[in-house]
Amino acid sequence: MDPETFRRDLTAWLDANADELTPPYEGAGSMDEQMAHYSHVKRSLYDAGFGRYGWPESVDGLGGSPLLRAIVGEEINLRGLCDPNPWTMIEVLVPTVIEFARTEVAAALVPPFLRGDEMWCQGFSEPDAGSDLASLSCRADKTDGGWLVSGQKIWTSFIQYAQRCVLLTRTGEPNSAHRGITALLVDVDSPGITYSPIETMHGRLDFAEVHYDEVFVPTERLIGEENGGWQVAMDILPYERSTTFWHRGALLHRRLSDLVAQLSDSGDLSDTSAKAIGEVFLSLVAFRSRSRDTQYRLARGQQLGVETSIDKILITSAEQQLFEAVRDLLPGVVEFDGGDHAAMWRTDYLYSRAASIYGGTAEIQRNIVARRLLDLGPES
Amino acid sequence: MSGFIEPEDAGLLASSFAAAMLDAPDPGEADQALYDLGWADLLAASPAQGAAIAFGALGATGSAATLLDDVVVHALGVPVSPSTCVLFDATLYTNPAAPQPGDPRSLMEDNPFVVNGLVSSRVERATTVLIAVDEFEGTAVAAMDAGLLREPEPTGIDPAHAYRHVSVRIPTDAVTPVNAEGNWEDAVTAARMALSYQLTGGARWILTEARQHAIDRVQFGRPVASFQAMRHKLAESLVLIEGAESLGATCLRDPDPMKAALAKSLAGKAALTTANHAQQVLAGMGFTAEHRLHLWLKRMLVLDALYGSYKSLPTEIGRDLLIYGTVPRLIQL
Ligand SMILES: Cc1cc2nc3c(=O)[nH]c(=O)nc-3n(C[C@H](O)[C@H](O)[C@H](O)COP(=O)(O)OP(=O)(O)OC[C@H]3O[C@@H](n4cnc5c(N)ncnc54)[C@H](O)[C@@H]3O)c2cc1C
Numbered sequence: 025m026d027p028e029t030f031r032r033d034l035t036a037w038l039d040a041n042a043d044e045l046t047p048p049y050e051g052a053g054s055m056d057e058q059m060a061h062y063s064h065v066k067r068s069l070y071d072a073g074f075g076r077y078g079w080p081e082s083v084d085g086l087g088g089s090p091l092l093r094a095i096v097g098e099e100i101n102l103r104g105l106c107d108p109n110p111w112t113m114i115e116v117l118v119p120t121v122i123e124f125a126r127t128e129v130a131a132a133l134v135p136p137f138l139r140g141d142e143m144w145c146q147g148f149s150e151p152d153a154g155s156d157l158a159s160l161s162c163r164a165d166k167t168d169g170g171w172l173v174s175g176q177k178i179w180t181s182f183i184q185y186a187q188r189c190v191l192l193t194r195t196g197e198p199n200s201a202h203r204g205i206t207a208l209l210v211d212v213d214s215p216g217i218t219y220s221p222i223e224t225m226h227g228r229l230d231f232a233e234v235h236y237d238e239v240f241v242p243t244e245r246l247i248g249e250e251n252g253g254w255q256v257a258m259d260i261l262p263y264e265r266s267t268t269f270w271h272r273g274a275l276l277h278r279r280l281s282d283l284v285a286q287l288s289d290s291g292d293l294s295d296t297s298a299k300a301i302g303e304v305f306l307s308l309v310a311f312r313s314r315s316r317d318t319q320y321r322l323a324r325g326q327q328l329g330v331e332t333s334i335d336k337i338l339i340t341s342a343e344q345q346l347f348e349a350v351r352d353l354l355p356g357v358v359e360f361d362g363g364d365h366a367a368m369w370r371t372d373y374l375y376s377r378a379a380s381i382y383g384g385t386a387e388i389q390r391n392i393v394a395r396r397l398l399d400l401g402p403e404s
Numbered sequence: 405m406s407g408f409i410e411p412e413d414a415g416l417l418a419s420s421f422a423a424a425m426l427d428a429p430d431p432g433e434a435d436q437a438l439y440d441l442g443w444a445d446l447l448a449a450s451p452a453q454g455a456a457i458a459f460g461a462l463g464a465t466g467s468a469a470t471l472l473d474d475v476v477v478h479a480l481g482v483p484v485s486p487s488t489c490v491l492f493d494a495t496l497y498t499n500p501a502a503p504q505p506g507d508p509r510s511l512m513e514d515n516p517f518v519v520n521g522l523v524s525s526r527v528e529r530a531t532t533v534l535i536a537v538d539e540f541e542g543t544a545v546a547a548m549d550a551g552l553l554r555e556p557e558p559t560g561i562d563p564a565h566a567y568r569h570v571s572v573r574i575p576t577d578a579v580t581p582v583n584a585e586g587n588w589e590d591a592v593t594a595a596r597m598a599l600s601y602q603l604t605g606g607a608r609w610i611l612t613e614a615r616q617h618a619i620d621r622v623q624f625g626r627p628v629a630s631f632q633a634m635r636h637k638l639a640e641s642l643v644l645i646e647g648a649e650s651l652g653a654t655c656l657r658d659p660d661p662m663k664a665a666l667a668k669s670l671a672g673k674a675a676l677t678t679a680n681h682a683q684q685v686l687a688g689m690g691f692t693a694e695h696r697l698h699l700w701l702k703r704m705l706v707l708d709a710l711y712g713s714y715k716s717l718p719t720e721i722g723r724d725l726l727i728y729g730t731v732p733r734l735i736q737l
Pocket of ligand 1: 146147155156178179182230231378381382383384385386387388
């Protein structure tokens with residue numbers, strides 16, 4: 025299916041079903057409301073076929089280019105039909121799971137995730153392993169028919185809604201660094217898993233601290249090779265920065281349009297506003313142009329790698345510049361105002377602060393660019 | 405030669421252009437050498453891609469060839485020649501009291517005119533200067549004798565490039581209308597795109613120099629490239645350059661005035677940020693007249709200032725968005 029026809033059919037379908045797809049709640053909604061609506065939108069897209077394109081038949085997809093997935097998320101985000109974050113987990117985790125997990129495991133577990141019936145989460149970070157992910161220590165020890173996992177994770181987003189978790193564990197010696205890590209696909213309802221949600225600064229329970237106490241994981245849930253988990257993690261990172269970023273770029277485009285419309289309605293043509301809007305637009309266009317190139321590289325089957333750190337730096341600065349401009353140009357809205365409208369600007373403003381932290385911090389991205397793209401040799 | 409240039413051919417053209425530019429430090433000789441290599445045909449057959457190739461080479465080599473004159477002349481719909489130059493970045497204002505860009509007064513009403521704008525060093529060799537004239541019906545083009553705009557002493561920060569500001573009163577009969585099919589907006593778009601390729605080409609050169617210096621220069625017993633403060637400056641530069649190059653390529657596929665303004669702006673930002681970071685990495689050496697950084701820095705300052713700087717263009721673009729009340733998608737899959 026060619027992307028243009030696909031987009032035309034999709035937008036026609038979205039327009040025809042607009043009432044049914046629009047969030048039933050006012051403003052941002054609670055997390056429970058958001059998750060329920062996300063599932064509903066995903067299910068509707070799946071049943072209409074649009075949510076299955078761009079995925080291989082082995083996981084019940086309808087095939088076609090990954091560009092089609094980029095287009096679905098773009099149109100959904102341009103219309104503000106559902107929160108983009110739960111959707112992110114699909115684009116981040118599924119391509120790697122299809123490539124590295126056993127075929128029958130992926131075939132059984134991926135479809136309900138794509139359908140929006142189930143949710144997955146990503147258990148990478150630990151209290152003592154943030155940027156230095158390779159120092160993680162949550163252990164997986166061999167046992168009859170699988171592994172026993174014990175240890176602690178933190179910042180695991182969406183675990184309270186999730187059925188599965190892509191977990192990085194230590195299977196080598198404690199100091200084996202990236203050589204002794206294994207990736208497992210774990211059922212969240214397994215005995216021995218307990219978690220307590222952590223409240224974020226924007227007042228939500230986005231992520232959690234998770235304890236694993238001799239959690240049994242069967243052999244067939246291995247992703248990649250034993251002690252090959254680092255390769256799995258490195259494969260995931262570029263996905264985190266391709267399709268998902270295109271989706272998020274569409275969301276930023278919509279929010280910039282909202283800001284421009286609001287200023288324009290109030291007759292604001294001041295130099296200050298024009299300059300700030302122009303600069304945000306500049307950053308956003310730079311990001312979207314770069315990300316467009318990345319979408320096409322992915323579609324051509326090229327291996328994405330560390331160069332996607334550039335996409336990450338570009339989107340982070342566009343996002344943070346946008347919401348700083350909101351605070352500057354709509355004085356007092358972020359700090360003082362009531363109502364759903366102000367609450368959404370406030371939420372977006374606060375959430376944008378995480379953009380330079382999750383998925384590898386701003387500093388780590390620059391380290392990668394310096395080391396891997398500019399080849400500057402080791403740091404002192 | 406016609407239409408789309410395949411990447412391989414583009415690469416070959418770029419290297420032969422670059423070689424000619426390096427062989428001929430004098431701008432007049434460089435212009436002639438590039439004409440001999442087929443620059444005029446390239447511009448006629450594939451104006452946008454041709455400019456991308458030639459201006460990328462200008463940026464990388466630091467050549468002072470005055471090809472921007474040709475880009476604007478071509479976009480105005482007039483045949484190019486090494487003896488035709490243009491008044492840049494300005495239209496002819498017929499009222500000396502109110503020289504406002506876009507002033508829609510007729511060419512022939514007042515006497516004398518004020519000619520107010522920038523010319524390149526080509527004015528020293530050229531016979532004709534073309535001037536865009538804003539009229540009610542659109543853009544008209546007029547020609548005048550280049551001798552009238554020749555200043556005794558070229559001024560400015562970049563003497564090799566020798567752009568200079570002119571503001572001269574001339575009599576009405578010194579100007580003759582020219583039959584031209586192009587228009588001012590197309591000329592601005594073409595100039596901004598060309599400049600963006602020169603700016604990113606220059607930024608790449610500066611980054612390469614700074615990177616090499618960082619690796620070679622040892623302090624505290626290790627290369628200064630090992631210090632994170634230096635690494636992050638160079639990384640920031642690369643990110644800006646890649647973003648600007650990407651938008652430059654997008655412009656080539658699908659040019660329009662807004663994209664060209666954005667590409668020019670991003671490229672100016674990339675080039676000047678890279679020049680600033682490189683200055684810090686090169687430190688004392690980078691402050692000398694001996695190191696070539698200063699040549700590129702000055703060139704980048706001049707190129708950024710032509711047709712809207714990276715600090716002024718966003719205000720223009722932002723104002724357009726506020727007037728329309730919507731934001732165009734611009735980048736499509
Ligand atoms: C909203 C949100 C959602 C998240 N969701 C998930 C999730 O679902 N699953 C998951 O596993 N994780 C998740 N994370 C965790 C995220 O990946 C980590 O926060 C991130 O990797 C940084 O780790 P840290 O917070 O421990 O910071 P640290 O690594 O402790 O860093 C502290 C500071 O030191 C700097 N620093 C560290 N090392 C270097 C260095 N070498 N050079 C220069 N500076 C350095 C950092 O840049 C940072 O500024 C989430 C985080 C957020 C904010």
